[in-house]
Amino acid sequence: MMTLQKITAVVVEDEAAAREVLKNYLSKYCPQVEVIGEAQNIKEAVPLLHEVLPQMVFLDVEMPFGNAFDVLEACRDLQFETIFVTAFSEYSLKALNQSAAYYLLKPISIEELIIAVNKVQQHILNHDIFNRNKIIVENFRETKPEKQQVILPTLEGFEVVKMEDIVRLRGNGNFTDLYLSNGSKKMVCRLLKHFSEILPFPFLRVHKSNIINVNFVKSYNKGGYVMLEDGTEIEISPTYKEGFLKNFK
Numbered sequence: 001m002m003t004l005q006k007i008t009a010v011v012v013e014d015e016a017a018a019r020e021v022l023k024n025y026l027s028k029y030c031p032q033v034e035v036i037g038e039a040q041n042i043k044e045a046v047p048l049l050h051e052v053l054p055q056m057v058f059l060d061v062e063m064p065f066g067n068a069f070d071v072l073e074a075c076r077d078l079q080f081e082t083i084f085v086t087a088f089s090e091y092s093l094k095a096l097n098q099s100a101a102y103y104l105l106k107p108i109s110i111e112e113l114i115i116a117v118n119k120v121q122q123h124i125l126n127h128d129i130f131n132r133n134k135i136i137v138e139n140f141r142e143t144k145p146e147k148q149q150v151i152l153p154t155l156e157g158f159e160v161v162k163m164e165d166i167v168r169l170r171g172n173g174n175f176t177d178l179y180l181s182n183g184s185k186k187m188v189c190r191l192l193k194h195f196s197e198i199l200p201f202p203f204l205r206v207h208k209s210n211i212i213n214v215n216f217v218k219s220y221n222k223g224g225y226v227m228l229e230d231g232t233e234i235e236i237s238p239t240y241k242e243g244f245l246k247n248f249k
Contacts, residue, residue: 007121009056010037012045012071013085014063022058022085022108029110030117042066046074054080055124056117061086061103069140072133081120082133097198099136100151100158135160145200146215152178152188159186166203167230169195169211179230181216206236206244214247 009026013019019038026033037052039045042065049057049071057080061068068084084103086092096103102116132151139148146164161180170177171192178186196205202214206226212234219227224236226244236244 005032005125006034007032007056007117007124008036008052008054009033009058010039010045010049010052010054011035011058012039012063012068013058013060014040016040018060018085018106025108025110025113026117029114032121033117042071042074045071049075049078049080053078056081056083056120058083058085060084061089061092069137072137073140076134076137079131080133081123082136083116083120094198094200095136095139097194098148098150099132099139100153101132101136146202150199152186153190154186154188161186163199163203164213164215166199166213167216167228168213168232168234169199169203171209179232181230183230201247204240204244204247206234206240208237208239210234220245220248 011019011022013022019040023035026035033056036054037048039048041063059068059071059082061084072082082101084096084101085106085108086096086103087106093103102120104112104116135149135151142148147162149160149162152159152161165181167179167181169179169192172187174191176188176190176192176195178188180186192209192211195203195211199211203211204214205211212226212228216229217226218229221227224241226234226236228234
């Protein structure tokens with residue numbers, strides 16, 4: 001019989017009851033995860049993570065004495081996969097989605113937990129050393145949204161681009177084609193709707209199939225078209241016209 005390869009994990013959560021629930025769920029539904037430590041705040045978490053060196057960390061976003069991003073900042077020298085646990089907050093969800101991070105909403109769904117653990121397990125087993133934590137920390141420190149980075153899941157793996165380099169995005173079935181200022185194009189394994197939710201202004205949806213970065217707008221034609229600096233003409237559908245023009249008053 002094949003033995004299950006254990007994945008070592010630490011749970012960082014300020015509420016004792018929530019820690020117990022998560023540990024119980026893990027032992028019952030994710031037997032491949034072995035919890036080797038727990039902490040209730042950043043002061044306990046940072047030395048613990050350096051001591052036990054887990055492969056996976058369940059990290060509460062909001063805690064006393066600092067948040068999840070502070071923990072990652074203090075553990076920049078460590079390599080581990082993070083699954084964030086968060087109460088619904090538009091701000092933190094946007095930050096996590098931009099970084100293609102794994103997260104669970106409270107109260108934790110068993111089904112979502114299993115999916116997140118399985119995805120992270122694949123990264124660990126494939127020895128993917130893609131350092132998502134580093135990008136999450138950099139985005140958190142960067143106050144200008146356009147200077148932040150976005151992680152793009154592609155068919156080959158992941159790519160990281162700066163938001164300011166994205167000219168436009170076009171829906172392509174279950175994928176999104178992303179056009180960059182250097183003339184290259186990326187095919188991303190996400191729906192256009194995903195990007196309309198996570199990309200801040202200067203990105204505007206102008207059509208059911210198109211999102212543009214208004215910093216690359218060269219001219220607007222009253223017939224309902226916009227010309228971008230790369231020479232592309234994009235139709236602005238009546239639904240989005242008012243929102244688009246409002247930004248150029």
